Amino acid sequence: MSVFGTVFKRDIRHAVRQSADSLTVVAFFAIATVLFPFGIGPEANVLARIAPGVLWVTALLAALLSLDRLFAIDYEDGTLDQLVLSGQPLSMVVLAKITAHWMTTGVPLLVISPVLAVTLNMPKDGYLPLLAALLLGTPTVSLIGGIGAALVLGSRRGGVLLSLLVLPLYIPILIFGTMSVESALTGQTPGPTLMVLAGFAVLAVTFSPWATAAALRQAVE
Amino acid sequence: MHRFANPTQFMRIANAIYPWVAGVAILCFLFGLPIALITSPADYQQGNTVRILYLHVPAAVLAEMIYYAMAAGSAAYLIWRHPMANLVAKASAPMGAMFTALCLICGMLWGEPMWGTFWVWDARLTSTLIMFFFYLGYLALGDAFEDPERGDRASAILALVGVVNVPIIKFSVNWWNTLHQPASLSLTKSNMSGDMLLPLFLMMGAYAAFYVTVLIIRVRSELLAAKIRNARMSQIAAMPQMAE
């Protein structure tokens, strides 16, 4: 608990102080979503049809934007070296940082998503599955993103490279996230697809802190 | 296994098999191409477009095999610190990307006359496309650091993360594909006639032998690059004495 708690509290405190960062991510989510009606046309039924997919894709891109700084600050000021050398279980540190990251970016995205769903004219039946899918999916997004963020530390082209590494890995989440909402809209139960998302989350919690820790270790080596 | 970790040992074996695999590649192309293009019969449904299959399928097989080889090499590098395993993975990546691209291109050139469209979001094509992005990510990450060793380690971890995700992605894409009812592909794979197997195997052999041949060339060149770096390093280290 101690390592996890210390790092988690520190990161949350930092995020509260720099709350503009989280707001920027939410603003990006909103703007990127609002672009679609301009690109596709304002027909209500067309927008309703694409709403689940659009919300998921833009949420993934917004989360991706925030990943850049996940370890970068600690890497630059040397905190990361200390954490690695301290002998504390690094995967716990990673898990704490990612939990903090999810609470300060994933949760705000989740909160704003119903409002954006309204602008896309999504039918009422989709709201609860959308929230459930985002709740189960965004932790995986942060966990997988953590691996990418650790891998690109100190590289020449961080941000763009990160998206190339991480976005292909997001495809399963996108598929099942969108499908959860769509199945509800077509009168089916979203249960099975939500279960798959939960399964992904369990897998990601088990493996990705470990992979991220390995990536961090080689970054400061 | 540890025998191969030594560059000298590895290169001794590689140099010994090099003329043989190069020969096999040449022979397979020499026999395979005329059979694939001329003597093998045109399919009664697909006509001569079936000849594209002799390029498409071997490219697909190699694309996937090379990815697993790369992941295995990366694992050996990360776990046992085998430098040669890393060089094999690194030297394989551009070829893996090339075969993946060729598989996609040939698939498209086959799809247009047969299905009337260059691209269908068929489960296999989609998975191959995602694999292509994995290769691009691996290549881009390996090349993104000032310190080449840092790039080696980072991309090795990425290769492993990717290979763990391959089954998950395939499962997801299959699920997605069956749910969205894709354009029905009237061509079933089961009607492959015996006449097609010979050119297919020959071209598969040709591609595989080509891969091993070029792999040996590329590993040699990666080894030289490392030697050049070391020589430069020691030159820089020797610099102050020279100035005196």
Next chain:
Amino acid sequence: MDAFRDFLDMGGYAVWVWSAYGISALSLIGMLVWSVRTLKARQKEFDVLKNSRG
């Protein structure tokens, strides 16, 4: 001669078949040439370095 024209025509699918074979051949040859050239360039560079050190 007719047989040869039939061969080039590929039963009306010449564009598809020949571009598939052409692109594949160019890629494989390109990969081979690139790899051999890199090897030779590095060999040369290494020899120069070795000689300069005596």
